[in-house]
Amino acid sequence: MEPQNHWNFAYGANINRWKLEKRRGIKPVESVPGKLKEWQLSFNHRGGMGTLDQGTGSTVHGVCHLLAPSDYATLCRMEEGYSEVEVVVEAYDGRAITATIFCSLPDRRTTDGIPPLRYLKLLQEGAREWDLDQGYRVWLDSLPSIPDNVCRNYARGSCKFGGRCRYLHASPAAGASSNSQPLGTASRNERRQGGRHGEGASQGGLGPPPGLHPAGPQEANALTCATLSITGSKRHSRVQHGALAGVASSSKAGGSVTHAEGIVETGSVEWRLVYWPGFPGRGEFIRLMFEETATPFQDDRSAASVKSMTMSGRTAPSGYPCLASPVLQNLRTGFSMGQTMAIMRYLAKNLDGGRLLPKTDVDQAHADMIVCGVADLVEEGHAAWHPVDSMRSAAFNRGPQQDAQIKLYASRRVPKWLAFLESALQANPAGEGYFFGNQLSYVDLCVFHLLNGLAHQLPQDFQAARVPKLKALRERVASRPRISSYMDSPRCQAFTGTGPIF
Structure with missing residues (x-):
């Protein structure tokens, strides 16, 4: 019996079509907005990400996605730290849809209750895109958030790095506490009146807190935040954020x-x-x-x-x-x-x-070897997508010859190079986390971009490749705060299907 398509109820970043399709490469067979009663959205997954809690008397609005088996498997791999729970969702079109939701595992839960700004923006944009319940959208627009370059641990008083921390140190009084709006989230009317109204909904309950006047989408674009109290960095004396991350x-x-x-x-x-x-x-x-x-x-x-x-x-x-x-x-x-x-x-x-350069001469020499190999694989891929005339577009080269060359590239060249990169990653005597030493280098970023391109352009071949360490590296780099913030921003361009990284 063939595997069946699977319904999943998205309530977090996956309600954002751009995030789901362009960044994750998942294209639903069907999508329909809906609501899940007796569940509540909170931001108590590690890092301020969303999760659902049952039996609160609240309602969560989101989108039901019907996914092909391969796409659902991809989604499950990406939702590490969550467990699957089966629920019945009331679709806006009247259907009762049995779907799964992802709920945070106990060891991944926190009590932060405040999402990162970039993550919250994905939810707000997705809710507007799908025209979710107006009251729910108003509540999302009212939520506090922490700017992506502010140290979350410092905001709650527990950063152990002090002046060595890579992120900005903004005191909770500046807006990162659970009982106050973060920098830049008060509406124009509130700023004009010289204060904020009400308290932040740190636990993510449905409906805006009493007296809160949230900023709408247009107002959010115009917001800038006040000067931060910053330690550990002399380079940056001011932070701004608006509707976009960046x-x-x-x-x-x-x-x-x-x-x-x-x-x-x-x-x-x-x-x-x-x-x-x-x-x-x-x-x-x-x-x-x-x-x-x-x-x-x-x-x-x-x-x-x-x-x-x-x-x-x-x-x-x-x-x-x-x-x-x-x-x-x-x-x-x-x-x-x-x-x-x-x-x-x-x-x-x-x-x-x-800090992105390997420390020893030997490691630097091997780094040169690896990145030059990546360049070779990219060039071979470009030739496969442009077999007729390399100076013309991939569309001009489209046809049986291109199909045959891409097939050869995917079946012969890519596996050979991935096996080499897997061996190089395994050869690191300091551990298997990165290519050299115990910290990120430019080689890891180089291979990360290559893997992203191959996963998008040749999804079946990449999924079948037996390179667990490379795939783990890809996830590890993608989860780094600054890389994740960039990948989720409009500044990060989508692949176009015209070559391994293009």
Whole structure:
């Protein structure tokens, strides 16, 4: 008997279609909004993520997704730390749907009750997208949140790293406690009147707390937060957040400036990345390094800039000659360079004290070998998607020849390279968490982007690959706060199906 499609009731980030389909690669057979009575949404899963509690007299609104067996299996793997519970959901169209929900396991529960800003925004956007119950949407818009670059442990008084902490230290009085609105969540009317009304709903009960006047979607876009009391960092003196995770501002060099995690640099932005628009591609390797180190940079996704900065264009290149993009430019010194893997190694030595560079000469040599191998696999994949004319689009190359080359690439080349990477990861004498030593390096970020691309472009082949350590590495990197924040933001571009990382 063939496996049957499975209903799942989404109440958290998976009600957001962009998150579910674009970032997780799950496309429901059918989706219908609904409500689950006698259950309550709280944010008491580790990290302030959502979970459900039974027998509260409340109602949770969300979306029932009918998933193919493979997609449901993918979803279950992604919802680590949750158990499946079968419930009956009242769909808005009148149906009674038997579905599963994911509830936090006891050892993953906390008492925080305050979601991260980026996570809450996904819920708010999804609720508007599906036109969920108006009262429920108002309640979601009223909830407090913690900015993604603020230390959650410090906010509750338990950070053990002190001045060595990588995240900003904002005192609970600044808005991160469970009894007050966080920075930037009061409405314009409340700020105009000089105070907040009511208390935050730290446990996520249905319906806004008495007297609370939440900011609507348009107001949320205009919100900026007050100056934080910050310890452990001299670089950042102000934090802003709005409806998006990440704030853009103008630069003298033109283009948009991406501030990783919403951090606004007090000085001028130093780095500029020039790459083609419309897809992640090779530029994503470099973006991930900026994001992980919280380094502000100008993300120039302009075809005109690519042509002006490389020898593939008609105008003379700026600075040192670069044949093709991506191009890295130092806006302060004028220094520029090309070649993806060379850029990654250079930045690994120069960003955040060089923490992304392996520590020994031997490890650095092996790091070069691995990332050059990734570049080889990417180039082979590009050739498979462009077998007729590599200078034309994948759509132009579409046909039997492309199908045959992609099949050969997926069945012969990808397994060979993944087996090599699995062995290299296993060879780390310090443990199997990362490729070198016991901490993240630029090699892990490089392989992470490759694995994401393969999982999206060749999902069945990637799922069948027997590389448990690589798959665990992918999940480990994806769960890092700064990487997770970036991946969940609109700044992170979706794959286009035109090559292994494109």
